[in-house]
Amino acid sequence: MNIRLTMLDNAQDSLSRAIELLAWREISADTSRLKQAILGVAHASELLLKERLSRTNQALIWEDVDKFPNIDARTVTVDKAISRLRKISGVPISIEDERLLRSLRNTRNAIEHFEWQTTKGEADLIIGSALSFCLAFALEHLGRDLAYEFKRDDTWQMLIGELTEFSRNHGVRIRKKMETNGLLVAECEFCENDTVPLTGGACELCGHWNNFDDDVPA
Template sequence: MELQLNVLDNGLDFINKCLYELEDSTDHAPSIKYAVLHLNAGIELIFKARLSNDHWAFVFEDLNKAKYDSYIEGDFKSINLDTALSRLQHICKISISEQFISSIDRLKKTRNRIEHFQINENHYQLRAIIYDSLSYIVPFINREFPKIYGNSTFNEISKLLHSQENYLCERYKRIKNELTSNHSFKIDCPQCNQEHTLDVDEEICIFCNYGGNLAINDFIYKYADLDKEAGTFTYKEFDSLKYCPFCHNESLIISSSEEYCKCLTCKTQFEKEKFLECEYCKQVDILIDEDTGENGEIIESGYYCYHCLMGD
């Protein structure tokens, strides 16, 4: 039986192992030591995987000695954590905050004491260091590996983390200012299930960094009742899903309690009373004056598009 893991999967496996050791550490103190070691190893591998996405040679300590055959065989001296961070920032031009760097540095120094000398740390301090680093590396993975959501190990990591109160608290501490200072329209994230963290205008979850059209589509799929008639949608005060009269995508959600509609694709928001739908063909339109839409008119019993009116 062979063990085959690429660099990314290898890193994820180490992080996953760290989380299980965190659970065990409440009853078995030495487990916290291995949680630190495995998290540090996992983060280093994640950084190397991201560097390799830009070019395989970036993981060689000496770029002048980079050979593809050596890379494939794994027979070379690779970069350390500090060099990986530097190359991510200065070669790949990836934004990494000073807080993220400081967090990784604390983890690295703790790991060095454990592996190369001795350890005399408070159990709760070690857990705090671990959760602090996790609160940065998991969103980094979400952001830098867009196809990660089909990865079973990563999904297991997310599930484990989102059930742990310490991680949630640490992560919310990191994003508090961003959540409160940003007043854009936010919905629940379909990936991490945190409430009001998916910024629709920016198409990014502030909590987990899940984003893009995939996040919006997943949200719609999650709350649209596909077993019922078209347009059936249940999410908080929103109870209808319609085609948008501006971008023509089926992504316009209509509030039952507030007087507005919001398109999750083109981001247009307008008064609910201006939304028109043909009584016959269900073509959508926008009210431009008292009884006229751009492509139809309101006649006694309701709105009718010109195509249906001329057909009659």
Template sequence: MKFKLDIKANAIDSFNEALSKYEQGQNGDLKAFKFSIAHLAHSIELVLKMYLQTLEENLVFSKCFKEVLKRSKADGTDLLSAYKALEGEEYDFGQLIHGHTSLHTVTVEQALSIVKCEVCGITGNNFVDQDFIDDINWMKDLRNAIEHFEFEFTAKEVRLCIGRLVRGLAEFTDIFSLFDLDREVGEDRVHIFKVLADEYEHALSEANISVSEQKHLLFAGVRPKHQMFIDWNVYTCPSCGNDTMIPNEDSSSGYRCTLEGCENEESEDIEVDCDICGASWPNGEMTSWEDTYTYVCPRCENPEAW
């Protein structure tokens, strides 16, 4: 029995596999990120070729791309303009590949070289963000290192890049009407996709991971009965409302929110020691005595009430 996937089905299948491996990486199997990178890079490569097919079905083949490149150099124009010039002349790309059985398709770089020429007629801006292209190239290089030699990455840089690529891919497939990415995600992977596709939710996920990682590093190797003596708290950030404020040596308050874009350092819940009795109280409940004490707790401020 034959098994066949067309280019769209192939791209979507690899995308879903990328999400599956991403989730495994999130659950602690860091090696799974290697396969998530490979699958996502493959999916993006196929999507770029789908875009080329919206221009000309045979443009995915190197022989046809080289003809466009040749015209571009001859006319001194960009690749998209060169293709449109050939299209206007009703150039037959099919005759370039007729009779050939082993045809090479374009590389990611070649596909991107045409994509970068797409400009919105109203604003004059490029349809595809340069950051998206940079992320594609970063992942492509990492995939090549994985497949052909040795590689190194941090889990965080992979998670962040995959999130940006997923959001960029969703926008790309929508702009060029290739398919609706969120409708193609497998039911068992929707929860992962929703986090990656939402920039804020992904940033919040990373902030929570940072909290967990910092706590793990601090408590690693410490016996449970001694952990109670470690001074480490997590506070709700008054700026973003998330439980993401943790100790930070570079912060003026000693704490900083781990949410990218927030990074607030102030909270009235952060405990400080009373200058008189040494007891810890939330700094918002402290008072100060002019020229004497900076932090005075409620008990020392009004001992009769206690």
């Protein structure tokens, strides 16, 4: 049997495992869940950056482009990937997201190579922020809705309920995108994020239907 994962499929696989760990707390103890989730999201984030670079030119994935396609040669670091995405691919990555990705990389390195010590609140913050980045980046720059598969059962709702930092961060990203597209937004009656069109309808984050006509006095 031959086994093959494209970079995008590989990223999705790592992200899927991370989301399952975050949504379903009974899988394991918090320390193990958060550690494995951080590793999964860090792995996915780097692959997503490289996938977008490869769509410009596959050689850009290599630190030294002249060594493409030698698999023994080093591929780009997060810093180099961000720089090339901005300068060559024309992909805007905010300073805030750049800092997030560096912090995620440093956290992953600590877990893999050193001693890891943090608080649950700090772990929730970085994993929630990084997960939001991955989902938004894949949708906007790779045309892949990585969240779709989790909305077919209770996993997405569990994730929003269990990981407040993700709900808050992803809600902000969605709101900014809606406003950029010229939409006025309102607060969802269910998840309490500003992710519903002012005219009502489905929440862009949690999917619940909001009917604001009921709030208008007769």
